[in-house]
Amino acid sequence: MVKETEIKLRVSRATLAALREHPLLKARSESGWQRHELFNQYYDTPARDLARARVALRLRRDGGQYIQTLKSRGQSVAGLSERNEWDWYLDQPSLDPARLDDQCWPAELAGLDKTLLQPIFSTDFVREKADLVWQRDEQRIAVEAALDLGRVVAGPCAEEICELELELREGEPAALLELALALAADLPLMPCDISKAERGYRLFDPASYALALPAPAPGAELPLDEALALLAWHLLGSSQRLAEQYRFSGHWKLLEQWLAQLIDLRALLGSLGQAAPRASSSGLRGALDALIEDWRPQLLAGQDDESVRQAAPARFAAELEQTRWGLFSLEASHWLLTRAWTARRSATGQRQGAAPLGRWLAHLLADEAHALPLARYRLQPEGLTEQLPRLERMLVWLRLARGVLEMPEPDRLYGELAKLGELAARPLDDDLRERRAAQAQTVATLKPWKALLK
Numbered sequence: 001m002v003k004e005t006e007i008k009l010r011v012s013r014a015t016l017a018a019l020r021e022h023p024l025l026k027a028r029s030e031s032g033w034q035r036h037e038l039f040n041q042y043y044d045t046p047a048r049d050l051a052r053a054r055v056a057l058r059l060r061r062d063g064g065q066y067i068q069t070l071k072s073r074g075q076s077v078a079g080l081s082e083r084n085e086w087d088w089y090l091d092q093p094s095l096d097p098a099r100l101d102d103q104c105w106p107a108e109l110a111g112l113d114k115t116l117l118q119p120i121f122s123t124d125f126v127r128e129k130a131d132l133v134w135q136r137d138e139q140r141i142a143v144e145a146a147l148d149l150g151r152v153v154a155g156p157c158a159e160e161i162c163e164l165e166l167e168l169r170e171g172e173p174a175a176l177l178e179l180a181l182a183l184a185a186d187l188p189l190m191p192c193d194i195s196k197a198e199r200g201y202r203l204f205d206p207a208s209y210a211l212a213l214p215a216p217a218p219g220a221e222l223p224l225d226e227a228l229a230l231l232a233w234h235l236l237g238s239s240q241r242l243a244e245q246y247r248f249s250g251h252w253k254l255l256e257q258w259l260a261q262l263i264d265l266r267a268l269l270g271s272l273g274q275a276a277p278r279a280s281s282s283g284l285r286g287a288l289d290a291l292i293e294d295w296r297p298q299l300l301a302g303q304d305d306e307s308v309r310q311a312a313p314a315r316f317a318a319e320l321e322q323t324r325w326g327l328f329s330l331e332a333s334h335w336l337l338t339r340a341w342t343a344r345r346s347a348t349g350q351r352q353g354a355a356p357l358g359r360w361l362a363h364l365l366a367d368e369a370h371a372l373p374l375a376r377y378r379l380q381p382e383g384l385t386e387q388l389p390r391l392e393r394m395l396v397w398l399r400l401a402r403g404v405l406e407m408p409e410p411d412r413l414y415g416e417l418a419k420l421g422e423l424a425a426r427p428l429d430d431d432l433r434e435r436r437a438a439q440a441q442t443v444a445t446l447k448p449w450k451a452l453l454k
Helices: 013-020 023-028 173-184 196-204 224-249 252-269 278-302 306-320 324-337 347-354 357-370 374-379 381-404 410-425 430-444 447-453
Strands: 002-010 034-044 055-062 065-072 075-077 080-090 118-136 139-154 157-170
Touching (some): 002 173, 013 157, 034 196, 118 157, 139 196, 173 324, 224 324, 224 347, 224 357, 224 381, 252 278, 278 306, 278 324, 306 324, 357 381, 374 381, 374 430, 381 410, 381 430, 410 430
Antiparallel strands (some): 002 080, 002 157, 034 055, 034 118, 065 080, 075 080, 118 139, 139 157
């Protein structure tokens, strides 16, 4: 078994050609690009038991060599993936179920009849790969860069493969992100936490494709630094998966969910005080502000305008043809991986970062509640819009971590505050003015709200 650490980046054909000639890759390449034609057949049972167990079984033909591979889903956050992989070199082009023993086979599939395994989909592509080597802080870094162009085929359905894979062979994972960032500075690269196997399953049966990442479950005693990393990785990874799925399907709801992840991430970064000095996150906050400023009006307009919804896929495709989304995604991944917010912060910031989440969050919510004069907005609901950032800061923590709070009815507080936030984000009219005032009154009378104000 080997552990595979890689970044997968979706690109256009033009970008793929530009990468082939990129001076940075040329300078670090030991041997230039080597071309291989790879033919891959994936197997599962008719009930897709392997997919549910989060493993992928593949038989590959590489020239005259046949390789059977089993991959686990492993850990994958924001495009930086770690997976366990088992390879067996075979003499014939047929699956060998006997190799799938207890050393690699998931325990939950122990009783599976392996004779049920059958071809499900294929991924055939041309791979051009180069071995890259350079020095980073006096440490040798070795990376395999692969340019893949081909197709995923499942029955009558097909989708193009056009991507750059960077696989770490030696050195620190941060080096992968730094290389990707250098390339993304002038080329549109889209971090894509969706494997070729997942694309095949998505084509084979769209209803079986699991989009959502597992929800985080921080504990009350978890230090704030660890909670920030846990929640921010989740939001960033979710935004990347939603971007890819919206690009694929064009379903409006996915675009709404994508923007919601960005708003949550921006609110999270704005809530941390001295635990994450503003200078450490200024670039990320600026990038998020620009994305949200451009896309929030479009999403609001699309709630009532079918033409806006119809035009959105082309507009999103144009977004992906720029460098902005890829740069932000990779910079955020690097910020989280290196824990950049912990560098050069004050002693107060160090104490806040080490504080138990339950205690820190109770103080944050109380401070925000005292600064939100709901009585005023019952009488002047038009002014509530100015409080939208504050509402979003409270909501992101209540959405993802309200289970750590020792207070009455945290679920109800979150639900009613979310309604108020939705009303604060919409353009004001007479009907909305009345609804804002009524919802401000509802929140003000809640037991958990009153508990925050004590």
